[in-house]
Amino acid sequence: MRANPTGLRRRTRAGKVSAAGYLTALRKGVGPLAVLLALTFPFLVSQYLVHLGVLISIYTILTLSLNLVSGYAGQLALGHAAFYALGAYASALLTLSGHPFWLGLLAAGVVAALGGLVVGLPSLKSSGFYLGMITLGFGEIVKLVLLNWDSLTRGPMGLTNIPPAKLWGYTFGSVASFYYLALLILALTAGAVHRLVNSRVGEALVAIREDEVAAKAMGIDTGYHKVLAFTVSGFLAGLAGSLYAHYISFINPASFGSGESFLIVSMTLLGGASLGGSALGAATLLLVPEVFRALADYRLLFYGAVLILLMVFRPNGLIPERRLRYRGILERLRGAEPVSGRDSGAGPGYRAPAEEG
Amino acid sequence: MGLLHIDEASVSFGGVRALEMVSLIIEKGEIVSIIGPNGAGKTTLFNAISGFTHLDSGKISFDGGDITREPPHGVVRLGIARTFQNLRLFSRLTVAENVNIAQHSRTRSGVWAALLNSRGSRSERRAVLELTADLLAAVGLAGQADTLAGDLPYGDQRRVEIARALATRPRLLLLDEPAAGMNYAEVQDLLGLIQGVRGRGITVAMVDHDLRAVMAISDRVVVLDYGRKIADGRPGEVRRNPAVLRAYLGEEGGAATDA
Numbered sequence: 001m002r003a004n005p006t007g008l009r010r011r012t013r014a015g016k017v018s019a020a021g022y023l024t025a026l027r028k029g030v031g032p033l034a035v036l037l038a039l040t041f042p043f044l045v046s047q048y049l050v051h052l053g054v055l056i057s058i059y060t061i062l063t064l065s066l067n068l069v070s071g072y073a074g075q076l077a078l079g080h081a082a083f084y085a086l087g088a089y090a091s092a093l094l095t096l097s098g099h100p101f102w103l104g105l106l107a108a109g110v111v112a113a114l115g116g117l118v119v120g121l122p123s124l125k126s127s128g129f130y131l132g133m134i135t136l137g138f139g140e141i142v143k144l145v146l147l148n149w150d151s152l153t154r155g156p157m158g159l160t161n162i163p164p165a166k167l168w169g170y171t172f173g174s175v176a177s178f179y180y181l182a183l184l185i186l187a188l189t190a191g192a193v194h195r196l197v198n199s200r201v202g203e204a205l206v207a208i209r210e211d212e213v214a215a216k217a218m219g220i221d222t223g224y225h226k227v228l229a230f231t232v233s234g235f236l237a238g239l240a241g242s243l244y245a246h247y248i249s250f251i252n253p254a255s256f257g258s259g260e261s262f263l264i265v266s267m268t269l270l271g272g273a274s275l276g277g278s279a280l281g282a283a284t285l286l287l288v289p290e291v292f293r294a295l296a297d298y299r300l301l302f303y304g305a306v307l308i309l310l311m312v313f314r315p316n317g318l319i320p321e322r323r324l325r326y327r328g329i330l331e332r333l334r335g336a337e338p339v340s341g342r343d344s345g346a347g348p349g350y351r352a353p354a355e356e357g
Numbered sequence: 358m359g360l361l362h363i364d365e366a367s368v369s370f371g372g373v374r375a376l377e378m379v380s381l382i383i384e385k386g387e388i389v390s391i392i393g394p395n396g397a398g399k400t401t402l403f404n405a406i407s408g409f410t411h412l413d414s415g416k417i418s419f420d421g422g423d424i425t426r427e428p429p430h431g432v433v434r435l436g437i438a439r440t441f442q443n444l445r446l447f448s449r450l451t452v453a454e455n456v457n458i459a460q461h462s463r464t465r466s467g468v469w470a471a472l473l474n475s476r477g478s479r480s481e482r483r484a485v486l487e488l489t490a491d492l493l494a495a496v497g498l499a500g501q502a503d504t505l506a507g508d509l510p511y512g513d514q515r516r517v518e519i520a521r522a523l524a525t526r527p528r529l530l531l532l533d534e535p536a537a538g539m540n541y542a543e544v545q546d547l548l549g550l551i552q553g554v555r556g557r558g559i560t561v562a563m564v565d566h567d568l569r570a571v572m573a574i575s576d577r578v579v580v581l582d583y584g585r586k587i588a589d590g591r592p593g594e595v596r597r598n599p600a601v602l603r604a605y606l607g608e609e610g611g612a613a614t615d616a
Contacts, residue, residue: 199470202471206450211445218459219434221428323450323454324451325503326451326486327500327502331490333490
C-alpha cells in the first residue's frame with residue numbers, strides 16, 4: 001500500500017501506456033481483488049478452509065505486530081508468542097469470570113502492551129543478538145509463569161470452555177461469523193500499522209533500523225521510539241491472542257512456546273515489511289504444511305525447503321517495503337518548472353531561525 | 358557573547374586523555390576550523406558537543422544554556438547539528454527520506470496523530486516536504502530525490518549529509534571532515550556550499566585535514582594536539598605559530614607550509 005503523504009493529487013499523463021503502466025495497474029488490482037476474495041471467502045470454500053482463513057487472519061495480525069518491531073524498527077525479537085499468550089490468557093480469564101468479550105479484548109491488548117513495555121526496556125541498552133536472547137528469555141519466563149501459576153492459569157491443564165466472542169448481543173459462534181470478526185480486527189490492525197509506519201513515528205523507527213547513531217544525530221529519541229514500538233506491537237499481538245482464545249475456546253501454555261515465536265518470525269521474514277507481505281507470509285507458512293499433507297512424514301522436509309528457497313530468492317521478503325517516490329511531489333511543492341540537474345550553491349530556502357533576536 | 362562556550366572540558370578513554378582542559382568559544386556567525394594531527398581529540402570534541410560522549414569534567418553551554426549532559430537528540434533540538442567523518446547516511450533510504458527524517462525534532466506528530474491521520478499531522482507533513490524540496494534544491498540534488506543515498510557518488514553523499522544536517526534547523530553546524538576523500542573540484546564546491554550555509558546565518562565549526570581549504574574559508578582556526586588546545590587565532594597567525602609548527606612537523610620543524 002502506498003501513502004500519498006501530502007494529500008496532493010497525483011498528476012497522471014494521459015494516453016501513455018507502458019509496460020510499467022500495466023504492471024502498476026496489475027499491482028493496483030491485486031489489493032481490491034484480495035479484499036473482495038477475503039470478504040466472500042466463506043461463501044466460496046469449505047468450512048475447513050474458512051477455519052484456515054481465521055488462523056491466517058490471526059497470524060497476519062501477529063506478523064504485522066512483529067513487523068513494527070523487527071521489520072521497521074529493526075529490533076530482533078524472538079519472544080513474540082509471550083504477548084500472544086498474555087493476550088489470550090487475559091481475555092480468557094476475564095470472560096471466564098463473567099466479563100464481556102469486548103472488555104477481554106481490550107484488556108488483552110493492554111496487558112500485552114505492558115508486556116511489550118517491559119521487553120522494550122532492555123532494548124535501550126542492548127541490540128542485535130543480545131536483545132534476541134533477552135526477548136527469547138522473556139518468552140520462556142511468560143510460558144513458565146503460565147505453567148506454574150496453577151491457581152490462576154490451571155497450569156498445563158490450561159483454560160477450557162472459554163466463552164465465544166460476543167459483541168452487541170451477537171455471538172460469533174460459527175466459523176464463518178468468527179472469520180468476519182477476525183477479518184475486522186485484522187483490518188483495524190492493518191489500518192493502524194499502515195498509518196503508523198507512514199508517519200513521523202514510522203520514519204523514526206526506520207531511521208533506528210538503518211543507523212541508530214545517525215538517528216540520534218537527526219534528533220530522534222531512539223530509546224523512546226524503540227520502547228514505543230514494542231508497546232504498540234505488544235498491544236496488537238494481545239488482540240490476536242484474545243481472538244485465538246475465543247475462537248479455539250481452549251488454551252494452555254503449550255500453545256505459546258518458542259516454536260510459536262519462531263513461526264511468527266519466519267512469517268515476518270518471509271513476507272517482508274509490508275501489509276501484503278505480512279498476510280502472504282502468514283498464509284504461506286500456514287498453508288504449505290497443508291498442501292504437503294499428502295507427503296506425510298516428509299512434510300516438514302518440504303516445508304523447510306520452501307522456506308530456504310524463498311529466503312534465497314526473495315531475501316527482502318515476498319513483498320518488500322516500498323520506498324515512496326517524492327521527486328514529483330517536491331517539484332510541485334517548489335511550484336516552479338521541474339528542477340533538472342543541479343542549481344548552484346545555496347539558493348533560497350532555510351535560514352537559521354532568528355529566535356534570540 | 359559567544360554562541361557556544363566550552364569550559365575546561367576533559368574526556369579520557371581508559372588511560373588516554375582525549376581532551377584535556379580544552380576551553381573554546383565559538384562566536385555567532387563565524388566559521389571556525391579545528392585542526393590537529395591524528396588523535397588530537399578533534400572528533401572527541403565534536404562528540405562531546407553533540408552529546409555522544411560525556412565529559413569527565415568541564416562544562417559546555419550553548420546560547421546560555423548548559424548542555425553538558427544533554428543526550429544527542431536533545432542537543433539537536435536545541436539547535437546543534439553535526440555530520441560524521443565517515444558519512445552516516447541512511448544509505449538504503451532515498452535522498453528525500455534522509456532529509457525528511459532529519460526534521461524529526463522540528464515536528465511533533467506522535468502516535469495518536471498518526472493513527473487518527475489528524476489535520477495537524479498532514480499539514481506538518483506538507484511543511485516537512487517543502488523544506489526538503491528547498492534544501493535539495495539548495496545543495497543541487499533536487500533531481501536525485503528518489504535515488505537511494507548509498508547509490509550517489511561520494512561528493513553528492515556529502516551534499517546529502519549537509520542537507521540533512523540543515524534540515525534539523527541548526528544554529529550551529531558541526532562538520533566532521535567534510536572534505537575527506539574529495540578531489541580539488543569537489544572541495545571547491547564544498548567550500549561554496551559552506552559559505553552558503555554561513556550566508557543563511559548558521560555558525561559553522563569544522564574539523565578538517567585539508568589545510569588549504571581550512572585556511573581559505575575559516576575566520577578562526579583552533580589547533581589541538583594530544584587533547585590540548587595549542588593555538589587559537591586567525592588563519593594567518595596560526596600558520597606562523599611555533600607550537601603549531603612543532604605539532605605538525607616535529608621538533609626540528611622549519612618553514613611554514615600551506616600544504
